[in-house]
Amino acid sequence: MQFTIPILHSAVTIMTPLLLASMGGLFTELSGMLNIALEGLLLMGAFCSIIFTHYTGSMVVGTVLGIGATMLLSAILASVTLNLKSNVFITGLATNLFASGLTVVLSFALFANKGVVVFDDIPSLPLLGTQALARIPIFGDIFIGHSAFVYLSWILLALSYFVLYRTPFGFRIRATGLHPEALSTLGMRPDRYRFASFLISGFTCGLGGALLTLNLGAFVPNITAGKGWIALVVIFLGNKKPFGLLIAAFIFGLADAFSNYAQGALNIPSDFILAIPYVFTLLAMVGSSIYAKKKGAIES
């Protein structure tokens, strides 16, 4: 059983980009937009954060600029979707295609390299934790000694709960998803709240992406590898509740950490492991629509 603690410890790191992306996705989802662009936004955040860190020499500045670039992309996505009245699914696909094209094109333009770019000048992420806390058995082993991103994601989770359920802004975002006409009748513009929630998803995806590359000290093409799609599943499995996201993201983090560990031992082809999130999402979708249909049949 001695391997369970390291698996749990790495699960906490692995789940963090998922948690952050799904948190932003929760805002767009509650405002009534299916945001499939999380994947592209994460990729944008991952690429821009490490590039800016490389050029500014500071992780904090690099991450902030990376988040800025990601929010810019989400603002483009939002204005094309809302102001030009486009189908959000197609603009989301466009965002993903754009991010995967742009990162390769820029990587080629800046480093004459379309593959893995390793940044030797970027130190590994500092790990936080005090001796006193780390000495607590099990809890200390699992939850202490992570990078600032991990703790920041927990603070942001509490903050999103507060914003969504305790502030007028949050009420209006949720009202936008439930009944946009009601909001219009009260003289408010649903599209403004949708725009804001797209920006929020740009912010959290930028942060989550930054963790992916800064943790590695390198940019790998398509480093997100479906994480944005899993973040969507996390939203559905988490029942669209902030703390539900935490549990769902942890389950995926654990599965990922376990498969990393087991890949050698169990000898499962990596293609199958990569396919798991899609199959899982499919089953979750079908399950929830069967549930919705049964529920609808009972109510009517």
Place this chain on the structure above:
Amino acid sequence: MLENRNQTNRKLLPSLRSSGGILLIVLIALCGVLVLSLLLSKTPARTLRYFFLGPLQNTYYFGNMLNSATPLIFGGLGVSLAMRSGNFNLGGEGQIYGGALVTTLFAIYLAPLGVLGAIMALFIGASFAGALAGLSGFLRMKWNTSELITSFLISNAVVLVMNYLISGPFMDPSTSLIATRKIPDSFRLSALLPPSSLSTALFFALVAVVAVHAYLYKTKSGYELRMTGLNSRFAKYGGINTRKFIVLPMFLSGFLYGLGGGFAIYGTYFSAIKEFSAGMGWNGLAVALIAKSKPSAVIPAALFFAYIEAGARSAMLHSDVTFEIAAIVQSIVFFLISSEVLLTLFEKKRRNP
């Protein structure tokens, strides 16, 4: 004489107006090429020249451009058919790839049967792709699960499984490529415009355009399909079995994508190479969106997309930019192509004169 001209004008102008939005989007995308070249290239004039003129420069590039338009025509027809019925098929990637692999495997297995074997293999491969898309239609019919998302998810998983099959159990160890064994020589379509890779598959694509057009506009089933897409409730009250037109169009849509994959094998690749079809499915979707789901408009739309890719490839070979600029230009088209504002920009004037 004068009256005659007025009549053509009356017909021509609205159709120009309704495609004005599309032309604007195409123009914006081409401006994107300009901006990208100026930003990224040290020799922007050279990049632009090869991007825009490269594909038309000689028969080799021109033939290759027509050849890469061929699967896009099949894909564009597939998506159009689904969209006409009010369904969305986003699984083109997996359907082309899966259809191609299944066709290849059966072509090798059915080699002794000759032409009959070739047709059977093509049919089986396309039916496999059709079943993948049909499954999404079935899920929507049964439980109202969004076929948009399920077709995408199924396709992503299928692509990975196909990758595994090609690089694992069915890999041909005698080549350095990650690919299956080659199909028999007798199954290969003859080349047009050598040394380019254009083959007679293009003619089959054009036949498919005529066939889909005839199905949609000249048959009862095609009429019912279009009615279901226009107004499902109205169609239902009119006595049309609308449930059928969720599964059938999705199946046909996947079938056409699968044919695109199969013909790409017969005409160009001759064996299923790992990820050979990456991007074809998405481009097929974009083609259908540009063509506004009209079968006849699929041909110019497919040529436009093939042109962007051929241009990017030629600019990469002769200048200092990378091929992925094509993805950025295509994403610009994707961003704007469903915009109600842009698409109706020129139509509004007609409504409020």
